[in-house]
Amino acid sequence: MVKTFFFPQIDIMQLDSLLKHSPTAVLGNFFLGAANVAVFWPSLDHQWLLIWSAFLFLVMVFRILLAFKYKHADKALISCATWHRWFVISSLIQGLCWMALGMYAVVNLEPTQLTILFVSTAGLIGGSIATTSSSVQAFISFSAPSLFPVVFMMFYSEQATAKVLGLLAVFYFTLTVRSAFDINAIMLESIRNNKELQGAKKRAEMLADELYKLSTQDALTQIANRRGFDETLEKEWRRASRKNTGLSLLMIDVDHFKNFNDHYGHPMGDEALKQVALLLKQQATRITDYVARYGGEEFAIILVDTNADEAIKIANKVCRAVQLAAIEHKDSPISDFLTVSVGVAHLKSDQTRPSLELVTLADRNLYEAKAGGRNCVVG
16 A cells, blocks of 8 residues: 555646646745745845755756656656656655755744744645645655654744644644545546546447448448438538539449349349449549449449549449459340449539439439440440
8 A cells, every 4th residue: 555655556637737736836936935035034044045045946947847848748658657756756855945944944043933934834735735636645745844844843842832833733734634635536536537438428429430330331232322322422512512613423223133133143133232332442442432322233423523524434444344343144135244334424513503413414324324225334
């Protein structure tokens, strides 16, 4: 348990909190340090106070540099334990610095002259509960040395006032440590809850993405289904309208596919559709090309930023690729192998014209390709 306390598991959010409160802690130490030097200047050795001030300043600079370096460090690569150790060490050094001033003042001044030091120390410790609440180790490393002179005075001095102050300091330290542990526990619970919430949110987003993918993907061919096609066509139509560009569409039908199913059976028909879908994806190679199963043995390809000539060229590639795949179709009246017919449409998008016009035109050209003997392109 002792090892766990001195070498705790530190979360990056705890380190971020220490960094966030570093300016407050540094400024508080600076102003109270200057106030104490001003008050003790007439009563204590000037050279000693100057040396103490210089040392306190160096500690402050070190803490500022530490916070600055942490802020610009790659959070994915840092060691939380190492950085926490440095924060704790810097807090300890600052606490020892205040302890040195306290011890020097206690042995050289009367208890009544130490009021400003006691008030300053109490204020710093009370403030450090907030600034170091994400690390109990940092809080104790600073507060314990800072309060030591007051406790020491309880045993060193014979005056009742000093002993009472010492006892109050012990009681105050106990309360602040308890508060630091309570606040730290609340913060850790908040961090855990936040992590669980973020994890649940991420899982929900992944599930939503997966469900959407399933809802827009054809189970057989693993390409987009009709829903995915409709949504993408509408989206690309609006985008083309904004950019004042055209949009091309290929409607593709597998020739005499009913005969294929009747002759070879539906399992072989499913395999043939899978092969056709793969061939279409191999011809539509741009990242913006969108291949979908429109329904049954009919497919579609949305071609963004493609003119009519380019669309017809891709359509002819599709026809050749399917025929060259040599998928046997002995019950076809036009070829010994599976073939497709393609209708090509190209329109310039605008806000007053619905995307359905592009589908209608491509369907009309597909009908003409089928009426004209199939295994051809009409556009």
